[in-house]
Amino acid sequence: MVLIEVKWVTKAYYTSRRKDRARIVLDNVSMNFHDNEFVCLIGPSGCGKTTLLNLIAGFERPTVGEVLYKGRKVTSPSPERGVVFQEYSLFPWMSVLDNVRFALNTMDLSSDRKDDIARNALAMVNLTEFADQRPNLLSGGMKQRVAVARLLAMDPDVWLMDEPFSSLDEQTRKKLDSDILNIWRIKGKTIVFVTHNVDEALHLATRIVLFSESPGRVIKEWKVARDMPRTPESPEMVALKKEITDAMPACACADVRPIEIME
Amino acid sequence: MLYNVTWLSVRPLRLAIHLGWTYVGEMLFNGDDDARIAKHLGSRKGSDPNILLGSDRPAALARTLLTFAIGILIVLMIWQVFAWTYNDFVGRAVLRFPAPIETFAMLGEFFFEGKTLLGHTIYEHIASSLGRWLVAFALATAVGLVLGSILGHFNSLFPIGIVPVSVYQMIPGLAWLPIALLLFGLGSNAAVFIIFVVSAMVITVNVAGGIRRVPPVVVRAAKMMGADDLTLFLKVLIPYATVDIVNGLRLGMGSAWRVLIAAEMVVGTGIGLGYAITMTKDLLNYVASFACIAIICIIGLLMDKVLFAEIEKFARHRLGMEEGY
Numbered sequence: 001m002v003l004i005e006v007k008w009v010t011k012a013y014y015t016s017r018r019k020d021r022a023r024i025v026l027d028n029v030s031m032n033f034h035d036n037e038f039v040c041l042i043g044p045s046g047c048g049k050t051t052l053l054n055l056i057a058g059f060e061r062p063t064v065g066e067v068l069y070k071g072r073k074v075t076s077p078s079p080e081r082g083v084v085f086q087e088y089s090l091f092p093w094m095s096v097l098d099n100v101r102f103a104l105n106t107m108d109l110s111s112d113r114k115d116d117i118a119r120n121a122l123a124m125v126n127l128t129e130f131a132d133q134r135p136n137l138l139s140g141g142m143k144q145r146v147a148v149a150r151l152l153a154m155d156p157d158v159w160l161m162d163e164p165f166s167s168l169d170e171q172t173r174k175k176l177d178s179d180i181l182n183i184w185r186i187k188g189k190t191i192v193f194v195t196h197n198v199d200e201a202l203h204l205a206t207r208i209v210l211f212s213e214s215p216g217r218v219i220k221e222w223k224v225a226r227d228m229p230r231t232p233e234s235p236e237m238v239a240l241k242k243e244i245t246d247a248m249p250a251c252a253c254a255d256v257r258p259i260e261i262m263e
Numbered sequence: 264m265l266y267n268v269t270w271l272s273v274r275p276l277r278l279a280i281h282l283g284w285t286y287v288g289e290m291l292f293n294g295d296d297d298a299r300i301a302k303h304l305g306s307r308k309g310s311d312p313n314i315l316l317g318s319d320r321p322a323a324l325a326r327t328l329l330t331f332a333i334g335i336l337i338v339l340m341i342w343q344v345f346a347w348t349y350n351d352f353v354g355r356a357v358l359r360f361p362a363p364i365e366t367f368a369m370l371g372e373f374f375f376e377g378k379t380l381l382g383h384t385i386y387e388h389i390a391s392s393l394g395r396w397l398v399a400f401a402l403a404t405a406v407g408l409v410l411g412s413i414l415g416h417f418n419s420l421f422p423i424g425i426v427p428v429s430v431y432q433m434i435p436g437l438a439w440l441p442i443a444l445l446l447f448g449l450g451s452n453a454a455v456f457i458i459f460v461v462s463a464m465v466i467t468v469n470v471a472g473g474i475r476r477v478p479p480v481v482v483r484a485a486k487m488m489g490a491d492d493l494t495l496f497l498k499v500l501i502p503y504a505t506v507d508i509v510n511g512l513r514l515g516m517g518s519a520w521r522v523l524i525a526a527e528m529v530v531g532t533g534i535g536l537g538y539a540i541t542m543t544k545d546l547l548n549y550v551a552s553f554a555c556i557a558i559i560c561i562i563g564l565l566m567d568k569v570l571f572a573e574i575e576k577f578a579r580h581r582l583g584m585e586e587g588y
Contacts, residue, residue: 059483079489089484093502093582102498106489134583154488 003158003190004033004056009065011051025051027215028065033158038184038191040201040208044249048216049194050086053160056192057083069158079106082156084164088143090135096122096146097131103154121152125179141165141172148176152183159184159191166195177203198244202237203230213249220247339363358549366553373554380551381542383534389558392523392535395451399458400519404512406463411470411511415504416496421471428471432464436522440529450533454526462519469511473504502582509578513571520563 011026026048033039041049054060055067058077067074069081077083082103090099100118109117122128125145135143144164151159161180165173181204184191195201201208202224209221222244228236303314342363349360372378373385380388414424439460443453477500485499501508527537536555543551 057483057487059486077483077486077489079487081487083483083487085480085484087478087480089480091481091484091499091502092584093505102485102490103488105494105498106491136583150488 001035002032003035003070004192005068005071006031006033006052006056007066007068009052009055009062009067011048011055011060012063024215026055026062027217029216029218030065031209031218033190033192035190036188038181038204038206039193040205041192041194041211042196042198042201042208042244043211043216043219044213045196046214047211048214049211050162052216053083053162053192053194056158057081057160079103079154080156081158081160082151082154084144084147084151084159084161086163086166088135088140088147090143090146092135095132095134096127096138099135099146100149100153103150117153118149121149122146124152124183125149141168141176144168144176145179148180148183155187157189159189159193161191161193163194163196166197173200174203180204198241198248199232202232202241202244208244210244210247219249358547361550361553365550366557369550369554370557380539380555381534385558388534388536388539388555389562391532392527392537393562395455395527395532395535396458396519396523399455399523400462400516403459403461403463403466403515403519406459407466407511407515408470408508410463411467411508412474412496412501414467415471415474416500421475425468425471428464428467431460432468436461436518437525437529440526443526443530449531451530453530454523454532454535457526457530458519458523461522462515465518466511466515469514470504470508473507473511474500476507477503505578505582506575506584509571509575513567513575516571517563517567520559520566524559 007030009026009029010024012022012024015021015023029048029052041052043049051060055062056069056074058074058081061075069078090096091102094102097115097118100121101114104114104117107114119128119131122131125148127142127145127149130138130142135146138146147164165176168176177200180191180193193201193204205224206226207221207223210219211217212219222240224240228234231237232241299319300314300316303316307314346360346362350362373380377384383391410424410428414421414428436457439457440453443456447453447456481499481503482495485495490499524537524540527535528541532538536559540552540555543549543555
């Protein structure tokens with residue numbers, strides 16, 4: 001079943017204060033996202049991946065074209081489409097538990113019930129003992145786990161994840177990637193995951209979509225079989241990684257003059 | 264070279280400067296955190312990297328007080344040197360420049376011997392000024408919070424609303440005098456009005472700015488979780504902006520206190536510290552004027568450095584926004 005339809009979407013922003021110039025970030029992008037898919041959007045920085053995610057979430061509206069969610073036009077954010085942001089987005093004055101409980105603020109549940117759901121979500125990301133702490137005492141990885149717990153409690157149909165672990169160290173990132181994969185397997189939701197890391201995409205995705213450098217267009221996409229062995233050394237993975245790397249656009253910095261070292 | 268100046272060669276002073284440089288300077292500005300922690304390294308338990316150091320509060324308090332005392336000492340020194348120079352060398356002066364000692368002696372008489380000034384005790388003058396300040400500041404806080412919240416929250420209203428606020432803010436406190444007199448005539452209410460307009464504008468600007476500075480990602484997170492406009496405002500924007508709001512109140516309080524004294528000097532309130540300053544000046548009782556100025560400084564400092572600094576610290580703590588340590 002098609003859950004999200006992105007139809008002929010172009011997005012441009014002003015690039016000057018005087019509003020006499022604009023720049024196209026997404027150039028006529030059309031794609032569908034299906035039920036229970038794990039889609040990784042990859043591409044060089046500044047290629048509009050995050051913009052596409054913001055459009056799907058409803059934080060911004062397309063300049064031209066439309067985004068449909070379950071056949072209805074997306075006009076504003078909604079708890080049906082949860083987001084894990086690249087930056088830390090917790091409320092610093094609330095305890096970890098209250099941060100997760102906030103995700104239930106629109107739901108008509110008893111206070112005890114909300115508490116149970118929030119504590120369950122925290123248990124799933126191994127943060128039970130930090131429930132009463134403030135976010136400023138948590139490490140970066142733990143903060144992002146709270147952000148994940150928020151979505152676990154909210155239980156949206158679509159998880160939009162914008163390079164959620166890119167600021168974390170390699171080991172923490174890998175651990176959290178595996179956790180997300182497990183959550184996806186258990187919950188069977190649709191996940192759209194933005195990353196610039198091909199290995200991360202290969203580890204997670206059932207479909208990998210490659211964007212061109214700015215202005216962003218879809219260059220190519222690959223389906224990854226669910227039962228494909230996800231170890232980096234397996235021949236299928238090595239072959240697929242080479243295919244993707246070869247298709248990636250040359251670095252945008254190639255036309256920039258090399259750094260000259262002053263004597 | 265420096266020591267050629269005669270009064271600097273007085274021995275105790277030289278000693279004090281020497282000590283100040285080596286001991287106080289080191290203690291105040293460099294601290295000795297590593298030495299303090301190193302002393303406790305022996306108490307570590309097994310492989311636990313956490314070390315219990317015991318309270319730093321007495322030492323921290325001593326440092327704060329010492330810093331403050333040095334600052335006050337500098338003020339008193341400048342004042343004393345100025346008074347000496349004026350009284351001894353500016354020969355044509357008929358009036359004496361009150362020195363710190365005379366001023367504090369006068370303060371002692373006001374506070375402990377019940378000496379009256381212009382028919383009122385000093386306590387009555389202080390109470391009257393504080394009362395005016397409290398009424399005006401309370402009104403300004405109410406107006407500033409509401410107006411600032413509205414301007415900060417509604418992006419489309421801000422560019423329009425900030426224009427009148429900036430215009431009013433540009434008018435210096437005492438320039439409101441004609442308006443105050445037209446509205447309230449001479450007397451206390453005119454002073455209250457002037458204090459109110461000045462501090463209300465300061466508070467409005469800061470509250471609006473604080474709400475507008477809430478990071479977009481926090482607002483987006485709240486909206487993504489389904490928060491409606493009211494929830495967003497009350498549960499996210501206001502808490503996030505609290506430190507800025509408290510800071511705005513602090514600035515508003517300061518400008519209210521300063522303009523209060525000025526207003527009392529011109530609208531003829533009949534009682535109050537500012538009124539006392541102009542009247543004693545006219546009666547050539549400069550020592551009393553200086554005593555009143557000293558009281559104003561002390562009260563202002565207490566409100567700013569003690570009361571509001573504590574409130575701000577408390578707010579930061581409650582909001583989990585302490586800077587790292």
